[in-house]
Amino acid sequence: MPKRRPEERVKNFDEVALGYTEEMAVEEARRCLQCKNPQCRKGCPVEVPIPQFIDCIVKGNYAEGIATIKSKNALPAVCGRVCPQEEQCQKMCIKGKKGDPISIGRLERYLADWEGRNGGQVPERVPSTGKKVAVIGAGPGGLTAAADLVKMGHDVTLFEALHVAGGVLSYGIPEFRLPKDIVKREVEYVQSLGVDLRLGNLIGRIHNIPELFAMGYDAMFICSGAGLPQWTGCPGENLGGIYSANEFLIRVNLMKAYSFPTEDTPIRIGKHVVVIGGGNVAIDCARISMRLGATVCLNYRRSRNELPARREEIENAEEEGLMCKFLSAPVEFYGDERGWVRSMRCTCMELTEPDESGRQSVQPIACSDFEIPADTVIIAIGQTPNPIIQRTTEGLRTNPRNGTIVVDADGRTNLEGVYAGGDVSTGAATVISAMGAGKRAARSIHEYLMNGTARGDGSFTGK
Amino acid sequence: MTYKILAKRNLAHKMTMFEVDAPEIAAKAKPGQFLIVIARTGSERIPLTICDFDAQKGTVTFAFHEVGKSTKELATFAEGDVLLNVTGPLGNPSEIGCFGRVLCVGGGIMVAPLLLQVKAMKAAGNEVTTVLGCRSGEFLFMKKEAMALSDEVLVASDDGTAGETGMDFLRDLLACKMFDRCVVMGPVLMMRSVCEITRPFNIPTVVTLTPIMIDGMGMCGVCRVTVNGKMLFGCVDGPEFDGHQTNFDELVKRQRTMLPEERLSSIMWESGGGCKCERK
Ligand SMILES: Cc1cc2nc3c(=O)[nH]c(=O)nc-3n(C[C@H](O)[C@H](O)[C@H](O)COP(=O)(O)OP(=O)(O)OC[C@H]3O[C@@H](n4cnc5c(N)ncnc54)[C@H](O)[C@@H]3O)c2cc1C
Ligand SMILES: Cc1cc2nc3c(=O)[nH]c(=O)nc-3n(C[C@H](O)[C@H](O)[C@H](O)COP(=O)(O)OP(=O)(O)OC[C@H]3O[C@@H](n4cnc5c(N)ncnc54)[C@H](O)[C@@H]3O)c2cc1C
Ligand code: SF4
Ligand code: SF4
Ligand code: FES
Numbered sequence: 001m002p003k004r005r006p007e008e009r010v011k012n013f014d015e016v017a018l019g020y021t022e023e024m025a026v027e028e029a030r031r032c033l034q035c036k037n038p039q040c041r042k043g044c045p046v047e048v049p050i051p052q053f054i055d056c057i058v059k060g061n062y063a064e065g066i067a068t069i070k071s072k073n074a075l076p077a078v079c080g081r082v083c084p085q086e087e088q089c090q091k092m093c094i095k096g097k098k099g100d101p102i103s104i105g106r107l108e109r110y111l112a113d114w115e116g117r118n119g120g121q122v123p124e125r126v127p128s129t130g131k132k133v134a135v136i137g138a139g140p141g142g143l144t145a146a147a148d149l150v151k152m153g154h155d156v157t158l159f160e161a162l163h164v165a166g167g168v169l170s171y172g173i174p175e176f177r178l179p180k181d182i183v184k185r186e187v188e189y190v191q192s193l194g195v196d197l198r199l200g201n202l203i204g205r206i207h208n209i210p211e212l213f214a215m216g217y218d219a220m221f222i223c224s225g226a227g228l229p230q231w232t233g234c235p236g237e238n239l240g241g242i243y244s245a246n247e248f249l250i251r252v253n254l255m256k257a258y259s260f261p262t263e264d265t266p267i268r269i270g271k272h273v274v275v276i277g278g279g280n281v282a283i284d285c286a287r288i289s290m291r292l293g294a295t296v297c298l299n300y301r302r303s304r305n306e307l308p309a310r311r312e313e314i315e316n317a318e319e320e321g322l323m324c325k326f327l328s329a330p331v332e333f334y335g336d337e338r339g340w341v342r343s344m345r346c347t348c349m350e351l352t353e354p355d356e357s358g359r360q361s362v363q364p365i366a367c368s369d370f371e372i373p374a375d376t377v378i379i380a381i382g383q384t385p386n387p388i389i390q391r392t393t394e395g396l397r398t399n400p401r402n403g404t405i406v407v408d409a410d411g412r413t414n415l416e417g418v419y420a421g422g423d424v425s426t427g428a429a430t431v432i433s434a435m436g437a438g439k440r441a442a443r444s445i446h447e448y449l450m451n452g453t454a455r456g457d458g459s460f461t462g463k
Numbered sequence: 464m465t466y467k468i469l470a471k472r473n474l475a476h477k478m479t480m481f482e483v484d485a486p487e488i489a490a491k492a493k494p495g496q497f498l499i500v501i502a503r504t505g506s507e508r509i510p511l512t513i514c515d516f517d518a519q520k521g522t523v524t525f526a527f528h529e530v531g532k533s534t535k536e537l538a539t540f541a542e543g544d545v546l547l548n549v550t551g552p553l554g555n556p557s558e559i560g561c562f563g564r565v566l567c568v569g570g571g572i573m574v575a576p577l578l579l580q581v582k583a584m585k586a587a588g589n590e591v592t593t594v595l596g597c598r599s600g601e602f603l604f605m606k607k608e609a610m611a612l613s614d615e616v617l618v619a620s621d622d623g624t625a626g627e628t629g630m631d632f633l634r635d636l637l638a639c640k641m642f643d644r645c646v647v648m649g650p651v652l653m654m655r656s657v658c659e660i661t662r663p664f665n666i667p668t669v670v671t672l673t674p675i676m677i678d679g680m681g682m683c684g685v686c687r688v689t690v691n692g693k694m695l696f697g698c699v700d701g702p703e704f705d706g707h708q709t710n711f712d713e714l715v716k717r718q719r720t721m722l723p724e725e726r727l728s729s730i731m732w733e734s735g736g737g738c739k740c741e742r743k
Contacts (some may be wrong), residue, residue: 161680163501163508163548200499200550202680204490227682231694238687238694238713240720247683255507255677259733264507264533265677266724340717386681388699 003107006319010290013175013258016316017081029057032102037095040104042137045090045436048072048146050089050104057107066115067245069108074147074190075140075435077116077182078169080109083432084310085254099275122192129153131449134212134220135195136203136389139167140431141223143187144438145445146195149221152446156195157217158214161202164254167225168423169431170255172246176291177313180253190193204388209396209418219417222405223438226383226423232276236246237332237379241270241341245281245380252288260386269294270375274344276330277380278302281428283309285378287317294376296322301329301349314375327351327362331369344374385424393418411441466539466546471629472534474604475597477529478572479538486521488551494583494670494702498525499550499679503539506547507533507592510676512576523551526575532728552701553679557669561588563643564664567658568630570596570649571692574605574670577648581612584646587612592612594633596649600625625675630656637664645669647706651715652668658706670706672697674717689713 002018009016017345020028032054037332038048056065069076082090085105093101131154135146138160146158151312164170166183191197203212203224207352212220229244231237232345243251250268251257275282275287278300286296300307303326307314320322336342348368385403390396394407397406397414405420407413413420421437423429470482486500492513515524529535540546565584569577569661574595578652585591593613598601599622605702617636618626630653637660645668647657654670663670664716674686674697689710695701 056709087655162678163550200501200548202550205496205552206487229682229684236715238689240717244684245647247677247685250677250683256505260724261728263505264728266721266728267719268724338719339713340720386682390729 001103003316006316006321009176010320011339012421013291014177015179019113020106022111023334025057025107026060026104029054029107031095032058035048035291035360038408039092039094040089040102041092043089045088045432046072046439048089048108053111054102054104054107057111058461061110062114062118063121066111066120067382069111072439073108074355075186076110077106078178078186079141079435080085080105080107080112081178081182082169082173084430086311097277098224106265108241116182120189120341123151124188125194126153128155129449131155131219131433132157132217133449134159134217135223136220137161137167137223137225137422137424138165138197139223139225139434141225141434141438142167142221143190144225144435145221145421145442146438147190147193148439148442149445152442154446154449158190158197159203159207160197160199161203162254165199167253171250172281172284174249174253174288176287177284190201195230195322202388204392206335209389209393209415213417219419221362221411221418221426221438221441222413222418222420223388223434223441224386224389224424225434226428227267227386228384228403229379230384232381232383234330234332235336236341236344238348239333239335239341240339241268241375242333242377242379245277245285246254246383248288248378249281258288258292267292268376271295272373273297273376273378274299274372274374275378275380276300277382278309279380279428280309280313281379281383282380283317283322284314285380286322287313287320290317290320290322291380297372298322298324299330299346300324300327302328302360303327303351306360318371325372325388329364330377332369333374340376341377343371344377345369345371377430383423383428385427409440410444411437412444417448466549468540468542468544468546471540471622474526474575475602476601477538478526478604480524480526480575481530482515482522482524483546483549485549486553486648486716487520487548488523489516489521490518491681492516492552493556494525494579496524496554497702498547499553499676500537500546501548501550501708502533502537503547503724506536506622508550508677508679509537510553510679510698512573512671512672513579513657515579520631523549526572528572529688529723532732535732537730539707554698557583557646557703559583564587564641565589565591566594566633566636566642566645566661567591568573568594568596568633568645568647568649570647570653571598571602573650574609576671577646578605578608578612580648581609582692585612585614589644591638592617594619594631595626595631596620597625598622615705630660633657633660637661637666642666645706647671650718651711651718654697654706655711658709658711662707668706669703670709671688671701671702672704672709672714674714675721687717705740 090101256263257267273294422434474481509526643675681699
């Protein structure tokens with residue numbers, strides 16, 4: 001797929017990958033074998049009918065193609081861009097056994113962008129069931145569940161704490177990987193289905209779960225994500241210039257600080273940025289920092305082989321000038337007289353023998369400390385679930401180790417009528433897994449509302 | 464939800480109070496909680512403490528001091544204008560109880576939300592002494608309201624143009640009168656000096672910390688403060704904390720981290736160069 005040149009793209013926030021032309025899309029679609037028993041589909045967490053939509057591309061039936069995808073996936077323009085396809089649908093594609101798998105994600109993106117240019121269709125509303133569902137959190141999981149539930153005829157209110165919907169798609173993943181216009185379009189699509197979106201509603205504070213039942217909601221789906229930043233615990237962490245990945249991302253993506261002072265929220269970035277961590281979030285922070293004009297060094301405590309970020313993104317980042325320091329962990333941060341970070345001390349790490357599960361752990365090497373200059377530090381070592389709902393819902397079962405909400409395979413929590421899914425129940429995962437959870441929960445909520453005993457009296461008791 | 468400004472009141476020079484239509488927030492608000500106000504698309508998320516709420520009328524009230532671009536722009540909104548979003552109530556409610564004799568000390572714009580606490584403390588059966596702190600006499604406001612709500616009202620100004628000069632007089636007050644609790648809301652330096660005054664008297668002192676905030680719901684961590692040696696988040700663990708355990712030095716430094724950018728923004732706004740394309 002065509003990409004913009006690294007020298008050019010590192011100067012702005014425009015999208016890096018340009019997408020297929022029509023000829024390229026058709027040519028790629030023709031390579032598909034139209035398998036009778038398509039393995040690719042098993043690799044997709046939401047079971048997109050892959051060979052069917054690819055066939056539509058071959059035949060030039062783009063409108064039918066996008067409708068085919070949308071029967072299973074409410075956010076194709078997003079998934080086509082940010083799904084880790086190499087781990088999912090494309091990993092299972094038969095063509096990948098010898099040679100390259102079909103570029104399923106790129107074809108999906110092609111159709112979604114085609115629809116964006118040509119205008120989409122909104123399915124007709126089905127007769128109302130008279131049941132009310134509250135969906136909490138307008139990230140990919142919540143948007144998917146809301147879309148599915150409203151299509152089943154339920155009355156859906158989607159509560160979002162921030163003033164913009166989209167969850168991580170809006171505040172986390174940067175513009176140059178996922179343009180915000182696309183997220184906006186997908187959100188508008190979900191609203192056009194009839195979902196009532198309420199922005200600036202922090203559930204737990206404005207209404208809590210029992211109050212929502214009292215307000216007449218028959219069931220609810222909690223999809224509030226994993227947005228609580230984790231810290232290193234090293235001395236000096238509260239110095240100026242030390243950002244959590246979330247602060248950095250929210251400033252830049254949600255509040256558009258890269259356009260400061262045209263936009264009101266600022267970001268301060270120095271010359272030597274150190275990003276601590278090695279996942280997708282760390283790579284995104286590093287690539288943003290380079291676009292803001294800094295030299296960036298990624299500090300990861302394991303080695304290159306263990307980097308959890310997507311290969312494609314690591315390569316993109318290195319093309320753009322990212323430096324990496326592997327097997328290194330922070331020990332302490334030092335500041336100047338005004339309380340701004342100036343340097344940091346790190347220690348070298350070594351990998352230990354693999355344990356039974358095969359995973360190697362790391363340990364510090366004695367007397368190996370070194371100091372590096374750092375006038376901005378971004379800590380991207382993981383997130384845990386937002387705790388407000390858990391704290392304000394008595395009896396809701398959570399995992400004491402990491403604060404995730406405990407659910408069964410259908411997304412049921414221990415409380416009747418209360419479902420959960422996405423990052424809040426799995427810990428930080430992927431867009432498509434959150435959407436899969438949204439789909440499953442929508443199905444079981446429907447089941448519960450239509451066949452189970454929906455509580456109409458507003459009472460609230462844990463099972 | 465419309466978030467329409469139903470009433471605008473000028474409290475003092477560059478100090479404004481808005482009463483906004485927000486029935487759902489009004490139904491849930493408690494003293495000590497705050498809002499995030501977003502004026503228009505592209506605006507900052509401004510944290511402001513709730514000054515009053517009326518569940519019946521469905522309104523919440525907040526007051527702000529024009530200190531930088533965002534608050535200056537907010538002040539240009541008029542009665543009848545609509546704000547893009549008001550999120551809340553955020554943060555934990557104040558601990559209101561019958562403590563006995565309570566000293567409520569306010570400084571600057573924070574006198575306005577302090578009076579909500581005064582009201583609640585009084586309603587809970589306390590004897591309340593309210594101190595209104597201001598830079599100088601011309602910035603003194605809501606004295607009448609304070610007198611109606613409290614058992615005793617004292618005034619102090621930085622330059623002595625109204626009431627006592629500075630907060631040092633509190634030392635003498637505490638020496639001759641016993642207080643069971645002290646609530647302080649105001650500029651950080653003033654809260655710190657009041658805490659130093661109450662410390663030797665062992666009066667539990669609650670401060671409302673105002674670190675820089677963005678989301679106000681525990682996602683970014685910019686509001687982190689050190690209290691009792693622990694890292695806590697101003698927005699979800701606070702905004703009220705034990706003043707005797709608060710690391711004020713760190714808070715002052717963290718509040719100033721974006722100063723050059725804030726100045727730039729403010730100068731551009733004043734000179735008319737800031738982006739006003741989508742205003743309102
Ligand atoms: C920087 C970054 C890059 C990533 N890159 C990729 C990628 O390339 N590919 C990929 O597949 N995944 C990626 N991920 C992970 C992916 O974005 C998440 O797994 C996914 O967004 C989780 O979806 P969710 O719906 O569970 O939660 P979220 O997207 O986190 O959405 C939760 C929403 O709930 C709202 N909320 C929280 N609490 C409340 C409350 N009390 N009341 C109301 N609303 C509330 C939040 O404001 C938020 O909008 C990335 C994540 C980050 C941070
Ligand atoms: C929980 C909470 C409650 C608050 N309640 C009120 C209130 O009721 N009324 C009110 O007027 N203000 C209140 N504040 C402070 C208010 O949010 C800031 O004054 C406002 O965000 C400044 O925005 P600005 O763009 O106009 O100024 P900026 O350009 O951001 O800043 C201008 C000047 O104000 C200082 N400043 C910036 N942010 C803060 C802050 N959070 N606290 C104190 N000083 C700051 C800066 O250091 C700078 O000197 C509260 C803050 C918090 C966190
Ligand atoms: S949604 Fe993701 S995993 Fe499924 S087909 Fe599309 S790109 Fe592949
Ligand atoms: S497995 Fe590959 S070749 Fe077969 S249908 Fe799926 S995409 Fe086409
Ligand atoms: S303001 Fe972001 S965590 Fe408190």
